């Protein structure tokens with residue numbers, strides 16, 4: 001099976017061709033190209049949707065051509081065309097899905113409408129056998145959820161953020177400290193320069209609440225108040241480190257609760273970390289340690305597969321073909337809001 005995937009839901013234009021060979025359950029990347037728009041959005045301190053759409057419009061066509069050329073593949077060999085159709089920014093979703101629909105029509109092959117979050121979660125299975133059900137902590141720029149993945153197409157949200165997503169909290173913290181977008185890698189770098197902590201004593205919202213929900217907006221308010229006074233570089237590093245430690249402590253607390261509960265209730269043996277924030281080394285290490293302590297297998301994709309990419313979209317397409325969910329209507333519309341519970 002060979003699937004061409006397109007990802008245009010936010011600020012990356014990405015195209016990938018992934019193959020699953022006979023008698024091999026894993027996926028092989030035949031070609032992948034991703035163009036980041038970060039430089040274009042950076043000066044605005046966040047994503048400008050109209051600008052994102054224009055960039056996708058300009059770059060998608062040459063990127064698809066280049067990817068097909070890189071894979072050195074005849075179009076006849078491609079079994080399906082998959083595109084992210086939600087959740088995300090409508091303009092980008094329309095551009096990517098219409099392109100995939102056109103390819104599907106022209107080549108008489110199925111079109112697959114893929115949920116972006118499903119792509120983030122399933123990509124872990126591309127290189128590693130992970131049996132369902134498993135727990136997934138999904139941390140991206142728009143979502144923060146603890147889920148039970150029951151099968152490739154059935155997800156139950158156990159808990160989620162009541163306000164900001166974790167990636168958004170990283171981005172806003174960086175902005176308050178006077179840095180650009182995306183904030184996650186910047187905060188991670190600043191934090192790595194500092195040794196001591198527990199100076200600012202940041203709040204840890206909902207850490208002891210008896211559920212799996214998160215809240216990060218209060219934390220942001222505290223950081224805003226601290227950042228009202230001028231901070232030198234050393235204090236910025238200290239604040240970045242304390243922010244990173246604070247949110248990690250919350251993640252660990254909720255994850256351990258979920259592991260304990262679902263090990264007993266559902267016999268789960270695996271814990272998957274996914275989404276852009278999952279590329280954070282500190283969070284990866286701490287969760288790895290937590291899983292070891294609780295005797296569950298910890299799985300996190302390589303960093304390049306954590307942040308937005310079309311490999312995960314093509315792979316989600318392959319998982320669908322394997323399960324005989326073979327096509328979607330060319331009349332289907334993108335869904336800027338699309339919960340994993342509504343697949």
Ligand code: KG4
Pocket residue numbers: 010139140141142143166167168170171182183184185188275276277278279280281306307308
């Ligand atoms: O999954 P993703 O690439 O896009 C969405 O689906 O939203 O996640 C993007 C988010 C951004 O908020 C970015 O700041 C965050 O992931 N991020 C990180 C790191 N790299 C990206 N957050 C913390 N540490 C990182 N190293």
Ligand code: ZN
Pocket residue numbers: 116120140141275276307308
């Ligand atoms: Zn994403």
